[in-house]
Amino acid sequence: MTDFSRLGVAAIRDGVAKGEFKAVEVAEALNARVSAAKALNAFIVETPEKAIEAAQAVDADRAAGKPLGKMAGVPIGMKDLFCTEGVQTTAASHILEGFVPTYESTVSANLWKAGAGMLGKLNMDQFAMGSSNETSYFGNVISPWRRNDGSTAALAPGGSSGGSSSAIAARLCPAATGTDTGGSIRQPAAFVGISGIKPTYGRCSRWGVVAFASSLDQAGPMARDVRDCAIMLEAMAGFDPKDSTSLDLPVPAWEAGLNSDLKGKRIGIPKEYRLDGIDEDIAKMWDNGIAWLKDAGAEIVDISLPHTKYALPAYYIIAPAEASSNLARYDGVRFGLRDLPEGAGLQDMYAATRAAGFGEEVRRRIMIGTYVLSAGFYDAYYTQAQKVRALIARDFENAWASCDLILAPTAPSAAFGLGEKNADPLSMYLNDVFAVPASLAGLPAMSVPGGLSKEGLPLGLQVIGKALDEQAVLNAGLAIEQRSGFTAEAGEWW
Template structure:
């Protein structure tokens, strides 16, 4: 029997438990799909043999009646997660050939839950980018096409662009992503899927290649909200190996999906009406407000006054932490090492290794980070940015103290743009893609992107919901209510 494609995690789980097909048959279907989707450049490494072995183990658990919700579900794993014995390069040449002798906590939890790994997914180098164009593997391609330019390759967003492209292109049932400033939510919105950035500390960071340690958080990228709830439940949990991991029980996120949000208070921040926002984004936002009101929520205007400073604060703090984290990549222990020339010493080897191994965007951010941390500039930039971060966090705390349950905003300032359209522009233009998402990371809050409409060019557009800390269950339920009313049933037409 051949397992069908196009299923959600929930549908596949139920079919596997009923014996409609086996986990091996499902794995075989998606091993073939992942390999056939080469034109999307979403997968950068295939693990077919491992997938079939994991699928056989899942079948044994299904037969024994010991099958968690993720048992037998084929996944793609972002190249930022350490996978034992499988290349993990963070899409960077400086980690060429690196095969970790250990497994990240998040992926270990997924394998313990019976999930199946199809392979590793493309991404922006060290998660630094909003379009997947900084990858050493080349850009991942969005499965969606513009109506008026059907031959133009579009970005799937970044940094989790490969994850978004793989899920939207039905190359896997779901994928892991990481979010430092919007790297789950923005690509989810660009590709018409659902992406969750949990509360900072909900998922372990251990074994995930670090970008900015106080901002990074892993999360699921799935077809719909129910799948996100199922997968987040498997990924989340306390990890003593991560000092920032919260020692809190993991709720049953799927059980929270009642769709009943009557009496919930949804805030609409006036500061998110940014200058130059396209009319179709404004219209989508208004439609989202109407949908939630129709579901019984109370819609209230709110103010987050320090939002205007979020992007500059983020682009001081994140590069500062990156410059510190990436100092370890020196060519001594693993990864790429430049050849030492006659008369050169270890300092020259360090310099040329890093010059050869890092891409231009990573170099730019390392230099920015080193600059804002340097003597004479630390107080003027880094310390001030941290103070602004505290004010941004306080804005959210005040709004939630006033009784707001969730906040509705656009997820992105536009639909997906073409590969190369921003590559040669001022990098600030690219950074502006994170304008609606960085506040969530600076505040450590949970956020979710839900597909809710199409642009005039037939491309997906998403809305973002921001929740209270540790209340992902409530946030997912609000997103579920929005999803039901938006009824986004569109899919990319296959061209690859």
């Protein structure tokens, strides 16, 4: 009997299409795995009936000889940032606890249309703010990975899409949606040894996705290999007139275009990413990655992205600024939590509701964002950060004169232990140092497994591409995947 937990998106889709097994069998098997993995705390809500329903529809379509969608029969996890009709959507916050949307986000609707089914809503950092999943109101997700020293210390699955990364690495689902504002797909993918791509800003509609920082938020797929990411991205992406920043362009056939022959491609290695005191394992993995891409036919060139060091500070002004405004709608008036102390007026209700409903990190970012937009500080912070953002984008533009893709580490270290960094927000923010520049420039960027650290934990390599050139990013990711020989898996301890 097939172990469905070992099949990826392509394998399930093809097996269902060929009639090797029924979609319902897959859904049942994965439903069982999800419900048996509560120790990971990867799901906020489990929706086994949704997974079965979608699978039955696919099986019925196949029996009737109807054409099947790109994701037909594939059960997936849905990050709890996507509004799902009739299913609680919380962004892992208390303030939205119990909120059941009457509408379906464009991206999730696209996936259901393509024949995917929903196993449940995935845990995450609250409002996508965090790099370790420790800001979730529903408790932190635990990575299925453990260090190779025999310790049972719980490790961070990365964030904010940590429920997604943990669930995929633990083979609860073959793929899941993620969202990436400043690394929230790539860093968790790196931490658990899977792949994930943040497409060009505007490829995936933001309609129905709880907003964190509108000018940066971008949905993307997370899966166990590059092909699966390509398939799922095709299903998620597309122009949406309901999102003014959506790109009005056809969706390329990324899966069909996969080609790991990189002859003629120039890969830029940015010297500014080689930080002083760079982790030895990370440096070694990066060198390996360079060698693999050379082996795949690419030419390696040194490049400079001179404003890199300003990216993180600029990001931590722009993202909180937008968030402070985006999160103003959570006021206890129309939906979600309402805290109305005895005799309280309107302003008291706002204050009580928001104090009770937002976690510490969310409150911190609202405060930062409010501060940088305040009269008298706006120019010094927000305007300045926007200028830096333009310079970062120009750095990349200049780099494209001498290269087609950029290779860098995804994160500066392997997964850290839960509780290790949450006392110091700055050291937590540094996790995003390699991920943030591509976010600020709106460029497609992908993380693929690049090896293991000395402690036996996964490390990720990041490929950054030109705007709209997801194909080149995926192809380089595939070339790495074919050469890295990454087969390590987390032990099933739960």
